[in-house]
Amino acid sequence: MILPPIITVSQLYKRYPSSATDALKGIDLEVGHGEIFGLLGPNAAGKTTFFSILCGLVKPTSGTVYIDGKSIENDMEAIKKKMGVVPQDIALYPTLSGRDNLLFFGRMYGLKPSELKPRVDALLDLFGFDENRNQAVNKYSGGMKRRINLLGGMLHEPNILLLDEPTVGVDVQSRRAMMEHLKDWNENKESTIIYTSHHMEQAQQFCHKVAIVDEGIIVAKGKPNELIKEHDCNSLEEVFIKLTGKKLRD
Amino acid sequence: MQRIVATLIKEVQLLLKDRTGFVILFVMPVLLVLIMTLIQNQAYKSLNEAGVPVLFINFDNDSLGTAIERGFEQNPICKLQVYHPDSTANFEERVAFAKKEVLQGTYLVALIVPPGASQMLREDVERMMDGFMNGDSLVVEEKPLEQIHIEIITDPVARKSFVMAITSGLRELVASVKTRVLFQIMTQKMSSLIGADTSLELPESDFFVFNESAAVSDSQPGLIPNATQHNVPAWAIFSIFFMVLPLASSMINERITGMHARMMTFPGSYLSIISGKIIAYIIIANIQFLLVISMGKFVLPLLGMPMLHLGDQWLALVALTFSVSLAAVSYGLMVGSIFNTQQQSAVFGGISILILSALGGIWVPLNIMPATMQQIANISPLNWALKGYYEIFIRGGGWLQIKWEVMKLVLFFAGNLLFAAYFQKLKRN
Ligand SMILES: Nc1ncnc2c1ncn2[C@@H]1O[C@H](COP(=O)(O)OP(=O)(O)OP(=O)(O)O)[C@@H](O)[C@H]1O
Ligand SMILES: [Mg+2]
Numbered sequence: 001m002i003l004p005p006i007i008t009v010s011q012l013y014k015r016y017p018s019s020a021t022d023a024l025k026g027i028d029l030e031v032g033h034g035e036i037f038g039l040l041g042p043n044a045a046g047k048t049t050f051f052s053i054l055c056g057l058v059k060p061t062s063g064t065v066y067i068d069g070k071s072i073e074n075d076m077e078a079i080k081k082k083m084g085v086v087p088q089d090i091a092l093y094p095t096l097s098g099r100d101n102l103l104f105f106g107r108m109y110g111l112k113p114s115e116l117k118p119r120v121d122a123l124l125d126l127f128g129f130d131e132n133r134n135q136a137v138n139k140y141s142g143g144m145k146r147r148i149n150l151l152g153g154m155l156h157e158p159n160i161l162l163l164d165e166p167t168v169g170v171d172v173q174s175r176r177a178m179m180e181h182l183k184d185w186n187e188n189k190e191s192t193i194i195y196t197s198h199h200m201e202q203a204q205q206f207c208h209k210v211a212i213v214d215e216g217i218i219v220a221k222g223k224p225n226e227l228i229k230e231h232d233c234n235s236l237e238e239v240f241i242k243l244t245g246k247k248l249r250d
Numbered sequence: 251m252q253r254i255v256a257t258l259i260k261e262v263q264l265l266l267k268d269r270t271g272f273v274i275l276f277v278m279p280v281l282l283v284l285i286m287t288l289i290q291n292q293a294y295k296s297l298n299e300a301g302v303p304v305l306f307i308n309f310d311n312d313s314l315g316t317a318i319e320r321g322f323e324q325n326p327i328c329k330l331q332v333y334h335p336d337s338t339a340n341f342e343e344r345v346a347f348a349k350k351e352v353l354q355g356t357y358l359v360a361l362i363v364p365p366g367a368s369q370m371l372r373e374d375v376e377r378m379m380d381g382f383m384n385g386d387s388l389v390v391e392e393k394p395l396e397q398i399h400i401e402i403i404t405d406p407v408a409r410k411s412f413v414m415a416i417t418s419g420l421r422e423l424v425a426s427v428k429t430r431v432l433f434q435i436m437t438q439k440m441s442s443l444i445g446a447d448t449s450l451e452l453p454e455s456d457f458f459v460f461n462e463s464a465a466v467s468d469s470q471p472g473l474i475p476n477a478t479q480h481n482v483p484a485w486a487i488f489s490i491f492f493m494v495l496p497l498a499s500s501m502i503n504e505r506i507t508g509m510h511a512r513m514m515t516f517p518g519s520y521l522s523i524i525s526g527k528i529i530a531y532i533i534i535a536n537i538q539f540l541l542v543i544s545m546g547k548f549v550l551p552l553l554g555m556p557m558l559h560l561g562d563q564w565l566a567l568v569a570l571t572f573s574v575s576l577a578a579v580s581y582g583l584m585v586g587s588i589f590n591t592q593q594q595s596a597v598f599g600g601i602s603i604l605i606l607s608a609l610g611g612i613w614v615p616l617n618i619m620p621a622t623m624q625q626i627a628n629i630s631p632l633n634w635a636l637k638g639y640y641e642i643f644i645r646g647g648g649w650l651q652i653k654w655e656v657m658k659l660v661l662f663f664a665g666n667l668l669f670a671a672y673f674q675k676l677k678r679n
Contacts, residue, residue: 091508107256
């Protein structure tokens with residue numbers, strides 16, 4: 001049985017009130033059930049804006065978005081329950097411990113107290129936290145904060161996980177562990193992951209499908225291998241450079 | 251519901267980690283009420299139940315001296331110490347002695363009635379009568395009563411209103427004696443004119459009845475405003491409103507750390523997120539109130555200050571305190587919604603509460619302020635709260651007496667919430 005796409009985006013435009021140009025200029029996109037979908041693009045391409053619209057933080061100027069058959073305009077509340085969001089900028093309470101932050105997130109998502117604590121502790125074990133889980137987040141290293149930031153979005157086991165550059169500043173060991181875990185999770189929980197990154201090699205390995213965005217427009221989409229073949233390149237990074245140029249972005 | 255509990259737990263955890271916030275919320279109120287009550291206790295002593303120590307040296311030992319002595323003995327605001335120097339005593343010496351005693355603070359006021367004062371008064375009145383009967387009214391002004399020099403020595407720190415009460419009381423006593431003397435002389439003259447032997451006397455009780463005790467509830471006699479009765483509610487209110495600092499700061503922090511936006515991606519309305527915060531700070535406000543109240547009830551008396559009387563209108567007290575906490579929390583929410591940085595909110599929040607508290611009679615009780623100030627005070631929510639507590643603690647009032655204050659506070663709460671919601675919306679776009 002072929003499931004309909006879990007996310008359908010059509011003709012999505014966004015212009016911020018303070019801005020003279022559109023941050024998104026007509027995005028059309030479909031993401032299938034259980035896919036790991038990579039949204040790749042240079043700085044200021046509009047990736048975070050796109051995510052903000054999906055999770056209800058920002059209202060689109062025009063266009064439609066359906067998530068699991070529900071419109072973001074009318075059914076955001078139902079969508080939020082199935083969604084996990086990991087913001088690009090670390091968003092945690094700096095004076096609370098990593099564990100207390102996660103317990104707070106879990107409670108906010110309505111997890112039962114009896115299952116919350118074991119789950120949080122298991123995830124902290126898995127992500128390499130020892131006694132330091134009870135230390136204040138502002139005493140953590142950058143990578144440790146990143147890991148807590150990530151766990152905060154997936155603790156409640158959402159059907160759809162939005163990851164905005166989840167591995168920035170994380171060392172190779174931790175990054176591998178994180179990606180492995182996400183991959184396992186995607187397979188076992190049959191959840192969909194949409195993720196942005198500037199790390200092309202990682203995206204090439206990790207994603208079933210990618211879309212390359214530049215200045216608010218999708219310039220290419222498809223399976224990484226097919227895109228490489230199609231553009232006669234050796235890697236996704238080459239495709240990316242070929243399509244988006246060498247110019248620096250603001 | 252679970253989300254409200256979650257934010258509640260989180261707020262408590264945050265507060266326990268926030269030393270400055272903790273000090274502002276719980277240490278400052280205790281210190282404030284202690285210090286301010288100690289400072290004002292001395293000044294208030296001039297009006298409290300025990301009465302002000304007044305030294306009375308009666309050289310006269312005649313009707314005028316006795317009348318003054320009796321008058322002040324009946325006056326509840328005075329604690330009279332009377333001396334009757336014998337005829338050998340030196341008047342000037344005694345005046346110097348009285349001055350010394352007042353300067354040392356043993357007495358707040360000393361009154362010295364000179365020798366022969368009653369006799370002088372009688373002569374005065376007689377001359378006045380004679381002149382009057384002879385149709386020569388000018389004589390009246392020639393020898394005015396002020397010739398009898400009653401010395402009044404006051405402590406420079408004594409409140410003016412109190413000194414005025416003493417002098418006006420004195421004047422009235424002298425007037426009453428004068429009236430009696432006049433009456434006596436008149437009856438004497440009459441009887442000598444008529445040739446009948448009448449010994450009419452005015453009744454011993456005065457024409458003038460002094461009733462200077464403060465207008466307090468009958469159910470709690472002896473309850474008079476004092477340093478504790480003013481300062482405990484005043485600083486409880488001030489401290490509760492000062493939560494604008496930690497509360498606004500916690501809101502701004504959530505925006506800066508991205509937690510605000512992150513919480514907006516959680517299911518459930520913003521109202522459920524913010525109501526956890528509101529409940530947390532309402533609980534904090536009530537803890538602050540209990541803390542300051544227990545200072546007045548248990549700690550201040552240990553330090554020799556008057557004990558706080560809470561009255562017996564518990565329901566009114568709970569309603570008032572709840573509305574005060576609503577008002578304070580909403581003010582914090584509003585300030586936290588308007589400003590973008592901690593510094594802005596701290597400066598605006600702190601200064602605005604200082605101004606509202608000064609206007610509202612928190613620092614200096616309104617009853618000793620000019621009438622215009624008392625009018626201006628009406629704009630301060632801290633004043634509404636203070637009036638409510640005065641009503642319950644001092645006058646024994648209940649819900650009916652405080653309902654308007656409670657309603658104003660609740661309206662203030664609603665208004666602030668609307669403002670806060672408006673600014674939140676403005677920020678989101
Ligand atoms: N709140 C905002 N107000 C006005 N303009 C904004 C706002 N947020 C983003 N923009 C603009 O929208 C465009 C897209 O920004 P966005 O953050 O979506 O890019 P991005 O692809 O996530 O970039 P990066 O890789 O650097 O994270 C940029 O030009 C940016 O300046
Ligand atoms: Mg971004």
